[in-house]
Amino acid sequence: MATMNIIQAVNDGLRVAMRKDPRVVVLGEDVGKFGGVFRATLGLINEFGADRVIDTPLAEAGIIGAAIGMALYGLRPVPEIQFADFIYPAFDQIVNELAKYRYRSGGQYPCPVVIRTPYGGGIKGGHYHSQSPEAYFIHTAGLKVVCPSNPYDAKGLLLEAVAQDDPVLLFEPKRVYRASRGEVPEGEEFRVPFGKACVARAPRGQGTPMTIIAWGAMVHTCLEACALAAEAGLDPELIDLRSLSPFDEEALCESVKRTGRAVIVHEAPRTCGFGGELSATLQEQCFEFLEAPIQRVTGWDTPFPYTLEHAYLPDPGRILEACRAVASWS
Amino acid sequence: MTEPTPSVPAVSPVSPGDTHLLRVLARDGALVDPASDPGIPDDDVVRLYAAMLALRVTEERMLTLQRQGRIGFYLSSLGEEACSFGVAYGLEPTDWVFPSYREPGVAFWRGMDFQSWVDNMFGNAGDPVLGRQMPVHWSAREQSIVSISSPVGTQIPQAVGVAYASKFLGHRTVALAFFGDGTSSEGDFHVGANFAGVWKVPAILFIRNNRFAISTPYHVTTAVEHLVSRAHGYGITGVRVDGNDLFAVTRAVREAADRGRSGGGATLIEACTYRVGAHSSSDDPKVYRKEDEVQPWREADPLARVRRYLEARGLWGDALERSTSDAASVRIIEAVKIAEKKSHPPLETAFSDVFAHPTPRLAAQRDACLAHVASGQSAFGRTHP
Numbered sequence: 001m002a003t004m005n006i007i008q009a010v011n012d013g014l015r016v017a018m019r020k021d022p023r024v025v026v027l028g029e030d031v032g033k034f035g036g037v038f039r040a041t042l043g044l045i046n047e048f049g050a051d052r053v054i055d056t057p058l059a060e061a062g063i064i065g066a067a068i069g070m071a072l073y074g075l076r077p078v079p080e081i082q083f084a085d086f087i088y089p090a091f092d093q094i095v096n097e098l099a100k101y102r103y104r105s106g107g108q109y110p111c112p113v114v115i116r117t118p119y120g121g122g123i124k125g126g127h128y129h130s131q132s133p134e135a136y137f138i139h140t141a142g143l144k145v146v147c148p149s150n151p152y153d154a155k156g157l158l159l160e161a162v163a164q165d166d167p168v169l170l171f172e173p174k175r176v177y178r179a180s181r182g183e184v185p186e187g188e189e190f191r192v193p194f195g196k197a198c199v200a201r202a203p204r205g206q207g208t209p210m211t212i213i214a215w216g217a218m219v220h221t222c223l224e225a226c227a228l229a230a231e232a233g234l235d236p237e238l239i240d241l242r243s244l245s246p247f248d249e250e251a252l253c254e255s256v257k258r259t260g261r262a263v264i265v266h267e268a269p270r271t272c273g274f275g276g277e278l279s280a281t282l283q284e285q286c287f288e289f290l291e292a293p294i295q296r297v298t299g300w301d302t303p304f305p306y307t308l309e310h311a312y313l314p315d316p317g318r319i320l321e322a323c324r325a326v327a328s329w330s
Numbered sequence: 331m332t333e334p335t336p337s338v339p340a341v342s343p344v345s346p347g348d349t350h351l352l353r354v355l356a357r358d359g360a361l362v363d364p365a366s367d368p369g370i371p372d373d374d375v376v377r378l379y380a381a382m383l384a385l386r387v388t389e390e391r392m393l394t395l396q397r398q399g400r401i402g403f404y405l406s407s408l409g410e411e412a413c414s415f416g417v418a419y420g421l422e423p424t425d426w427v428f429p430s431y432r433e434p435g436v437a438f439w440r441g442m443d444f445q446s447w448v449d450n451m452f453g454n455a456g457d458p459v460l461g462r463q464m465p466v467h468w469s470a471r472e473q474s475i476v477s478i479s480s481p482v483g484t485q486i487p488q489a490v491g492v493a494y495a496s497k498f499l500g501h502r503t504v505a506l507a508f509f510g511d512g513t514s515s516e517g518d519f520h521v522g523a524n525f526a527g528v529w530k531v532p533a534i535l536f537i538r539n540n541r542f543a544i545s546t547p548y549h550v551t552t553a554v555e556h557l558v559s560r561a562h563g564y565g566i567t568g569v570r571v572d573g574n575d576l577f578a579v580t581r582a583v584r585e586a587a588d589r590g591r592s593g594g595g596a597t598l599i600e601a602c603t604y605r606v607g608a609h610s611s612s613d614d615p616k617v618y619r620k621e622d623e624v625q626p627w628r629e630a631d632p633l634a635r636v637r638r639y640l641e642a643r644g645l646w647g648d649a650l651e652r653s654t655s656d657a658a659s660v661r662i663i664e665a666v667k668i669a670e671k672k673s674h675p676p677l678e679t680a681f682s683d684v685f686a687h688p689t690p691r692l693a694a695q696r697d698a699c700l701a702h703v704a705s706g707q708s709a710f711g712r713t714h715p
Contacts, residue, residue, distance in 0.1 A: 025498070051498055057528060062487045062521035069491020069505070072476065073426070075498070077491075089517070096481050097488070105469040105477035106459040107683045142684050165686040195689065246689035 002186040005178045009151035010040045010116070013158040014078065016189050018048050021076060024162060027054040028063055028080030037082055038118055038177055064090035067113045068098055076162055077113050084119035084171060085128045091136070098167045099142030114161040118174035119147075120217045120267050121299075121313050126306035132216075132268035132299070137169050138245040138277070144194060145245040147171040149219035151182045153242055156192030163191060173217035180220065197248035200240040201226045203259075207235035208327040210261035213252060213278060215241040218265050218314060225319035234323050236263075244274060252278065253285045260291035261326035265314050270298040292329035295322035349556040351570050351602065354577035357630060359638025361577075368581040370419065376645055378419060378439075378576060379636045382411045383651070384658035385435050386633065391662045392451060396611040400670070401451045403465045407432035409574070409606030412632035413538050415439060416579025416601075417506060421587055426492050428476045428485035428507040431466055431610075432538065440473035448665040454672040460683075461675045474503075482513040486522030486535060493531035493590070504587045506534040512543025514560070515551050523598065527565035532590025534583065535566075535598045538573060540605035545618040561598035573601030574632040604630070674714050677703055 004012065018024045026041055026048075032055040035042030045053040056063050060081055067077035081087045087094070094115070101111035121130035137143050144166055148154040154172065161168035173180070200219050203209055207230065214222045219240045226236050237255055241247055256262045262282055264275040275296040282294055297314045305312050356362045370378070385407070392404045407414060414435025417427065427436050437447060446458050450468040453461030459469050459477070469477035479485060489507035496503035513519060514537055526533045537557050541548045554560070561568025567589060571582040579601055586597035604627035608615050615624075640646035681688060681696035688696065702708050 057521075057524050059521045059524065061518055062490075062525045065484065065487025065518060065522065066491035066494060066525055069488035069493070070495040070498075071491075072488065073492045073495035073499075073503075075495045092481055093484060093487070093518075097479060097484050100479075101477060102685070103683045104459060104463055104467070104479070105471070106457070106462065108458070108469045108471035109477050110686065144685070246691060249691065 001183040003181055004151045004184045004186070005181050006148070006151050006154045006172065007038055007040050007177050009155040009184045010158060010172065011042055011044070012184065012186055013155035014041060014044060015047065016187060017078070017159060017162045018044065018052065020189060021162070023074060024076040024078060025052045025054065025070065026078050026080065027056050027067060029056060029058055029082050031055060031080050036080060038174060040116070040172075041080065060086055060090040061093050064093040064098065064113070064115065068093060068101070068111055071111045071113045072101070072109050078162065079113065079115055081115060081117040083125075083129050084117040084133050085131045087117060087133060094137065094143070095140050099140045102166070103142060110165050111167055112165050113167045114158070115167070115169045116158070117169070117171060118177065119171040120173050120175050121304055121309050122175040122217065124306070124309070127304045130304040130309065132171075132266065134169075134171055134244055135268055135272060135274045138274055142167065143245065144168045145171065146194060146243045147173065147216040148242060149173060149176070149200070149216055149240050150180050151184045153192050153198075155184055156190055157194075157242065159189055160191040160194060164194070171216060175217040176220055192242065194243045195246040195248055196243060197239050197241050197251040199237060201236065201238035203235045203237045204230065205235065207233045208261070209259035210234060210236050210263060210323060210326050211252070211255040211259045212236045212238045212263045212265060212319070212323070213241060214238065214265040215244060216267075218267055221314060221316060222265055222319060225316040225323065228316055228320045229323045232320065232324065234327055236323060247278070249281060249285070252282065256282050256286045257289040260289050262290075262294045263297060263319065263322045263326060264294065265297045265319055267299050267313060269301045270296060271301050273298050292326040295326055297322045349558055349570050351572055352578045352582055353572040353575050354581060355575045355635050355639060357635050359635050359642050366578065366581050368420075368577055368584060370577065370580060372643065372645055374419070375636065375640060378415050379633070379640055379646065380654045381439055382415055382435070382633050382636065383654050384661070385411055385438060387655050387658035388662045389434070391659070391666070393611060395451070395666065400666075401465055402453075403611055404451070405431045405466045405610045406607045407435060409627060409631065410538060410540055410603045411435055412576040412579050413508075413536070413573050413601050413603060416576050417508070417536060417583050420580040420583025421504060421506060422502075424474055425503055425587065426474045426476065426489070426505040428489045428505070429478050430482065430485070430508045430510060430513065430538070431478065433508050437468070437470050437473055437475055440470070440475065442470045442473050442475070444661065445665050445668060448662070448669045449672065452669045452672070453674070454669055455675045456669065456672050457675065460679045483509055483516030483518035485509070486518050487525055489535075490522050490526045490529065490531060490533045490596070493526070493533035493596070494529055497531050502591050504532040504534060504590045506536055506583070508536050508538060510543065511537060511539040511541065511548050511557060512546065512551060514557055515543075523560065523564040523566065526596035530593070530595035532587070533596040534586045534590065535596065536583070537598065537600045538603060539600050540603050542605050542609065544609045544613060545615070547619075556600060558598060558600040564598075566595060567597040568600070569597060570600045570602065573603030574630050574635070576632060576636050603632075
C-alpha cells in the first residue's frame with residue numbers, strides 16, 4: 001500500500017484503467033503534457049500517447065459531445081471538465097443526450113461516459129471555481145453521480161465508474177485534493193461499489209446519538225464538528241454517502257432509526273439541494289423514529305462569494321449548532 | 331459575400347470564396363456536368379428512384395394519418411429526398427449516420443424493418459424505441475443509424491466523436507451528421523466543426539439547407555450567403571451541392587467519405603434544397619410564406635429529374651411509376667393496419683433502459699406504478715384498456 005492524496009489516487013486509477021482496457025481514453029482541456037490544471041492526468045500522455053490523452057479545444061459541449069460519440073462507438077471515454085463551474089455549456093449534452101441515450105434508443109445505444117470534475121469551495125476560487133452543482137445531475141434520470149471524500153474511495157469509485165455501462169459523473173473534492181491522504185493499493189484494480197455509504201465516524205456510545213450525513217469535502221468539516229460535538233456530550237455517527245445517485249437509502253434509514261436524529265450537510269445552496277431529497281426520504285421512511293426535525297446545514301441561497309466564502313460554507317460551528325438543535329429539541 | 335481576390339486561388343474547395351454549386355443532373359434529366367457524374371449503375375438508379383417514390387407515398391400517408399388523428403406527429407422530407415438517398419448511396423452501409431428528422435430515406439435504403447418504422451409512428455409495442463419518444467424519433471442500430479434527438483445540433487460533436495473513435499481504432503467507418511440550416515446557428519455546430527477540424531477525423535457535416543428554421547427564413551438566421559463558407563473557418567473541406575440532385579449529392583458524399591477514410595479529414599457539405607412542405611404536422615407555412623415562392627422549388631423536384639433521366643434511357647415509364655406507387659401504398663396501408671392492432675409497450679418498459687440495471691429506488695417506483703395501474707385507478711388504465 002502506498003500513501004496517496006486524492007490527486008495521486010485519481011491519477012493511479014486512470015493509469016490502472018487505461019492499462020487494463022485499451023478503449024479507455026482521457027480528454028479535456030490541458031489534460032495532456034500539462035497533466036490537467038490539478039495534475040490528475042499527469043504523465044498519462046507519456047505512457048498512453050496523445051491519441052488516448054487528448055488535449056481538446058476549450059469547449060465543454062464539444063468535450064462531452066465528442067465523448068458521447070466515442071462511447072456510442074465502443075470506447076470508454078473519461079472526459080475531464082476543468083472545474084464543475086464550467087460544466088454548464090455541456091449541460092444539454094449531459095442532461096438531454098448522455099443521460100437519455102440508452103432509454104431513448106430502446107436500449108440500442110448505451111453511453112458509458114465517465115465525467116470527472118473538481119467541485120466545491122474553500123480554495124479562494126470565487127463564484128466560478130467553487131460551485132457544487134451535483135443536484136442538477138442527481139435530478140436527471142439516467143445519470144449516476146458519485147463524490148468521494150478520500151483517496152481510497154476516489155480511486156475505487158473511479159474504477160467502478162469506468163466498469164459501469166452507464167454514464168457517471170465523478171465530483172472530486174478539490175478542497176481536499178491534496179490534504180486528504182490515505183493508504184491506497186497502488187497500480188492495482190479495486191472498486192468501491194455504487195450505492196453504498198460508509199461510516200466516517202462511528203458512534204462511541206457516550207452522549208446523545210445522532211446521524212450526520214455528508215459527502216465529499218464536507219466529510220472533513222463534519223469530522224471536525226464531530227470532535228466538537230463529542231466534547232459537548234453528543235455522539236454522532238457520520239455517514240459518508242460517497243454515492244449520491246444511487247444513494248444508500250438502507251444505510252441511512254438504519255442509522256437514523258437507531259439514532260432518531262439526523263443532520264444533513266452539503267456545500268451547495270439549500271433550496272432544492274440534495275439534502276432536501278435526503279430529508280424527505282428520511283421523513284417518509286423513519287417518521288416514527290425521529291426525535292427531532294431533520295436539520296440541514298448547507299451553503300446559503302446566494303451565488304458563491306469570494307472574500308466571504310467561509311461565511312458561506314458550512315463550518316464545524318454551524319454543524320455543531322445543528323447537532324445541538326436535534327439533541328435538545330422537545 | 332466578397333468575391334475571391336486574384337491572390338487567393340479560387341479552385342481549392344476550402345477557399346472562403348469558393349461557393350461553386352456542384353450539379354450533375356439538370357431539371358430536364360440531362361447530365362449538365364458529366365465529369366462529375368458519380369456513374370451510378372442504371373439498375374441502382376432505378377432502385378433509388380423507386381425507393382424515393384415509395385418514400386414519398388409513405389410520407390404522404392403519414393401526414394394523412396396525422397390529420398386523421400391516428401398518429402400524433404409527423405415530419406416529412408418532401409422535396410428533400412435526394413439528400414437522404416444521395417447520402418445513403420454515397421456512404422458505405424456500415425458508415426454511421428446521425429439523422430436529424432427528415433432522413434427516413436437512409437433507413438429504408440439500408441433495410442430498416444418497415445413495420446418497426448411504422449410502429450414508431452404509433453409508439454406501440456413494436457416501436458424500436460418502445461414509445462419513449464414522439465413519432466419520427468426512431469433508432470436503427472443494425473443500420474448504423476443513431477437515435478434521433480429533438481434538441482438540434484447535439485448530434486454534430488457526437489458524430490465527430492464517433493469519427494475520432496473510428497480513426498483511433500483503425501476502422502474505415504465514416505460518421506455523418508445531418509442537420510438543417512437553422513441548426514447551423516447552434517453552438518454545437520461550431521463546436522463540432524472546430525473539433526472535426528483540429529482532429530482531422532472522417533466526419534461529414536451535412537447541412538440540409540432547406541431555407542427555413544420552422545418559420546424563420548435563412549437570411550434572418552444567417553449573415554453569409556452560403557453556409558459552405560463556414561468550412562474555411564474551421565479548417566475543413568467545404569462543398570456546396572444541389573441538394574435536389576441525387577447524383578450530385580452522391581458524388582459529394584462519396585468524395586467526402588473517401589477523403590475522410592484516406593486521412594483527409596472532415597467535410598462540410600451544404601446541400602441546397604427547399605422545404606416544400608410544412609416544418610412538421612404542427613406547422614402552417616401559409617402564415618409565413620407565399621405559394622409563389624414555393625412553386626419554383628416544386629419544379630426543381632428531386633424525383634422528377636431522376637425520373638426524366640431514367641425515361642430518357644428507356645428505364646422508366648408510367649406503368650412502373652404506377653406499380654411502384656401502388657405497391658408502396660399497399661405496403662403502408664398494410665403496415666398501418668398491423669401497427670394499429672398492436673398494444674402499447676409493456677408498462678414496465680417505462681422503467682427499463684434508464685440504466686443497464688434498475689437502481690433499488692427505480693425498481694420500487696416501477697412496482698408502485700404497476701400496482702397503481704393494476705388497481706384500476708390509473709388514468710393510463712382508462713386510456714389504454
